[in-house]
Amino acid sequence: MEILILGKKDRVTPLHLAARNGHKKMVEALLGKGAAVDSREENKWTPLHLAAQNGHKEVVEALLGNYAEVNAKDDQNLTPLHMAAVLGHKKVVEALLRKGADVKARTRKGSTPLHLAAQNGQKEVVDTMLGQEDAEVDTRDDENLTPLHMAALFGHKDVAEALLGKGSDVNARDYLNLAPLHKAALFGHKEVVETLLLEKYVVVDAKDNKNWTPLHMAAKDGHKEVVEALLGKGAAVDARIDKNWTPLHLAAQNGHKEVVEALLGNGAAVDAREKNNWTPLHLAAQKGHKEVVEALLRKGAAVEAKGENNWTPLHFAAQNGHGEVVQTLLLEENLVVDATNNNNWTPLHMAAKNGHKEVVEALLGKGAAVDARIDKNWTPLHLAAQNGHKEVVVKEVVEALLGYGAAVDAREERNSTPLHIAAQNGHKEVVEALLGKRADVNTRNQEGLTPLHLAAYTGQKEVVEALLQKGADVEAINQNGSTPLKLALQNGHVEVVQILLQEYAVVD
Structure with missing residues (x-):
């Protein structure tokens, strides 16, 4: 495909200017005074290039009458015929052809004047050039594109008809093996x-x-x-691309509801699987396309379908916080709200980890197991307490889980509670929410660390203050014999050290 670059103004002669502006008498006068008819400006454009580009037929004829080089090439190998063809100057094209302009001339990218005329929808010019004995209707550029490819790509129906009428190959392939039909379909040229x-x-x-x-x-x-x-011409509705995607997968992923309905109406497999075992419903749920999800479900899409790593559509929607899609899926009779993936994550774990309060509440409202455990024995509450979303978001998710009876002191594989995790990560408001639900402020994990140890170790000043206000043991000793103060000193957290000293800590 050719992109034309306008010439620079350096080295422009009076003859260039007169030719460009269509001043025939001035052109003739300059030529009569010996002006060089084929003088070149910076991009190697001759006066004939400029006259042809601007559609000045009489100037073109005057220059040609003074033996201007009809097939002169600029620095992109564009000839005057290319210039006139791309801009649809039919009479100039005819004048150039009468003087032997090369209809097969090629630019540096291999484009002929016919390619450029087809690209720009210049039907009359296309007809004129196709009338030449030496015109090649299926001439190829450097990307193996024919003029028909160009007409299809840019949506020029009348040009396509003209080319086909002259026998152009409707199935010609470019360097990517794309036919003109691919080009037209890609850009929606109905x-x-x-x-x-x-x-x-x-x-x-x-x-x-x-x-x-x-x-x-x-x-x-x-x-x-x-x-x-x-489809009306019998296109294969479930054809597969390299990743085993069908057209329905592509339409569903990109949220094209009407296309999804058209494909389903023509018998597309609603639960077709691609290479990762995802169905179109997985992809629509992942992207949050509610209307597409509804259209697929109306046609019987399997709401419980499991793809790679046993993810369901609900896992995807919950992970990405698509509340409306989650609500839609939850209405389905066969939905398993606590479906687990290969790591035992439920959709509730996904929503809690990513701070999606509305999704958490929707899942809990449908009976999701509030204390379900993943492989490391973490509950959704552990995940919500850990993650560094905006503090208010984390707090709201934690409160939602606690409101549905989440075990406030649930322990994971290292015996840490959500309070340990929130304290270590500096989530003050989450710490306060957990303490408000009577979380054990002095609980210990398997290393004997209390939440205060972890907050002191990581320098979480505000969390240290919140824990102390609720009676945290400032002199608690872990299995290595360290107090919170010692850990704060070792890590250089000066403000935390000062707070702990004010609590009359015993300095080792």
């Missing part, structure tokens, strides 16, 4: 798609280098009318 589909030998399920068909491309980008046109 009329071009319909034009291509009228061709007797069109391959509706043509596959590119990654096995994408035109239907995959249209589905991914939400082009409903193109999807319907392709």
